[in-house]
Amino acid sequence: MTYIAKPKLHHPALTPNALGYLRRDYEGSVSTLCAGCGHDSISAAIIQAAYELDLPPHRVAKLSGIGCSSKTPDYFLGNSHGFNTVHGRMPSVLTGANLANHELIYLGVSGDGDSASIGLGQFAHAIRRGVNMTYIVENNGVYGLTKGQFSATSDRGSRSKKGVVNHDAAIDMVSLALQLGATFVARSFSGDKAQLVPLIKAAIRHPGPAFIDTLSPCVQFNNHAGSTKSYDYVREHNEAVNRLDVIADRKPIEVDYEPGTTISVTQHDGSVLSLHKLAEHYDATDRIAAMAYLAERQAEGEIVTGLLYVNPDPGDLHGALGTTDRPLNSLSDAELVPGQAALDRINAGLR
């Protein structure tokens, strides 16, 4: 199911985007993941989204933790600075990086082990702090690099490749993100490029904490009968609530979905999210209703995908802290170091 383009196979006639970059300018090293890995599809979707959004590739900072998913930032946006941090702690590093320079786009890539097990605390606190970021969990319900142990998102009753049945309850990261105050929450499937690419674009344009839980089957350790994260299982149980089109400013509106109800959500930065509703009555701007709907469908064994919640006018951590408009990493001595005159006053108060 890999649709990542390998560097040498480029079609010479590819069209440059508004900044003059080709799609290949957003690619990275060749993936070392297993053939057919869902994660490579997500990398391809990130490349496509960045290309379509006309992002200057070097103005993205991509951060990850440890695990198969966390290796992927090497495989896209090769001109961006990347940071493979420590297991489960990407959210804090991303938070610090964001504090240092709010002008870059922050892309956090993680897995279910990295974010739901060892890193659950950091995931939760970065979300509740309102860090402006796009946080993608490549969720396969299994530890790949250490060969097939259950993760905290494995469903109770699901069976591992070795035949072990998981007896622990699963953590639903989407429900958590909603509860913790993420202002953009989506779920998608690595095998559904048409749904995933617009979601990533919308999340990048979202000026607050944006979370995308992406089901991404592990072809080696979690793609068998009895798994609830396999390609077949997810396809059979996927219930998309909407289809999304992201209309960046100045671009003509194109909606090519089949007829249905369409609503538009204008985000704070001017981008318009055109939501084609598939589920009747589903309102992606109603957080409480979204949580209830998710719980209902989950009880029915369905995996709800699409843009589940968006607050078009979110705040972020910098707003809460009242930081200066200029990146903190660009401030000079004159702005940071008060000098001897201020020290004289301080000394005088300490006698």
Add this chain to the structure above:
Amino acid sequence: MTAPLAAINDFVVKFANVNGSGSASANSMFAKAVLRMGVPVAVRNIFPSNIQGLPTWFEVRVTGEGHLGRRGGVDMMVAMNPQTWDRDVAEIEPGGYLFYDSTKPMPPSKFRPDINIIGVPLTAICNAAYTVARERQLFKNIIYVGALAALLGIEIEVIEQLLAEQFEGRERLIKANYDALHMGRDWVKDNMAPLGLQVRRADAVGDRIFIEGNQAAGLGAVYGGATVCAWYPITPSTSLAEAFTSYCQELRVDPESGKANFAIVQAEDEIASIGMVIGAGWNGARAFTATSGPGVSLMTEFIGLSYFAEIPAVIFDVQRGGPSTGMPTRTQQADLIGAAYASHGDTKHPMLLPMDPGECFTFAAQAFDLADRLQTTVFVMLDLDMGMNEWLTEPFKWDDSRRMDRGKVMTHDELEAGRDFGRYLDVDGDGIPYRTYPGVHPTRGGYFTRGTSRNPYARYSEEGSVYVDNVQRLLRKFETAKSFVPAPELRPASTPTRDGVIYYGSTGPAMHEALGLFERQGRRLDALRIRAFPFSSEVDDFLASHDRIFVVEQNRDAQLRTLLMAENGGDPDRLVPILHFDGTPITARFIVSSISSLMDATQPPGSRPLREAAE
């Protein structure tokens, strides 16, 4: 009957109080009044891990000669806590004074025949003057300050001035405090004579300031250009982050926009704190966290990443006793090895070892230059004694021509001009590579940051030889660090000697006092105060030129001595540990008695006849 102690500007008063009774500000006013009379004081809080109810002590050493270490012993006990009465009374030096609230009669067995009893009916005075319980409680503290002023010769106008400053603009409060102060003073004047212990106006304070090390370090971080602080509350470091916060609010808010030129986050734990610091450092902001030993333990994985990925970070470790609660409100220097080698794999980290609040300020600012210059975590090792007690220190100075040293950062223009960029390439032979800030250039200078598995151009590699080259380069960098960090400070003995003493951190004031006593005893010791790790060549010279070196530390395991042996080949037979680790600050008395008895008992190894070789 032992003769009553008599001394001018040289005695110790200890206040025994109940935590949360409002005594802290009264006691601190007492100390400051002595200072304002031009007489140096050294004060120490001994406090429990508690907000209200447990015993707390405040020790004031009045020291005309300016000895800022703890002296040990108590000449006058202000015993305001019935819970600790017996041990407080027992602690008084023979001929010393016991000041107590005599409202309720005490049986004679509760006193000692060899001390002088000063009973003042504080509760009775209070009850006559106040009806509200809280007022009785708070003003009792001011009443005893007034009484002590009369007994010890402290000028009442000085205390009045301090009260006026403290309650500036609240005239009613000032008046009420004056009244209480005079109630105590007048009672003593009417009923007692001044004691043998007296404060006399002097001019021994100069322009020195009185400040806690944590506050000084927080200010130093402002001057060091720190813009990101991520921290998690832990005694005894909390007041450092809080001081940084309040100094930033005062000094770092843009006057026009009202916006903050800083970002401070109280993180969910120490792991997230250091993660944020490393993220900010990676992205070109100066960032720090403040913590104590348990926090460093939690941070160690990230500290290793900072070492291998070469990301600047500053950690203030305000050292304390071991885990849990209790000893954590006592002081120690017990995190040295933990910090020096924190993390997995082969790692070592520079540490700065300030002696007092003055160095807390300068080292804090310098730590950010060093972290940028060396692209690694730099520790600043305070301890509870200097961190949470106000110490007399030289006024802060700043050279306005000084600029932040951001180290080797390749710019957009250099990249554009085609300069070769290899993130881990040792172009200058000093082990320090160039780095770029994220977002610098559209097509050049970008790289993927990892731990160890990459070549000099930051490309993935699991080759053993690539790894070895890289970690050898990190050793070269550590060697380079020796010439960047603060050099040790040598105090030679009055005549040449082969005996030496090595010390560091908050041991400084007690050691300096001890050195004077040694000289008077005719013992000659060259003294070296170590101010940073890695140890520079001056330390090697000192080790080589002395036959016996006492290494004085406030921990059980002789941690600095271990570092001297491990890193600089210090000879274990010549390095004699002198260790103080009961949680109280070390004293000159302890140092002198420990070293003197060893010097009397043994000859230095160099002068000993050579041991016969084993056959």
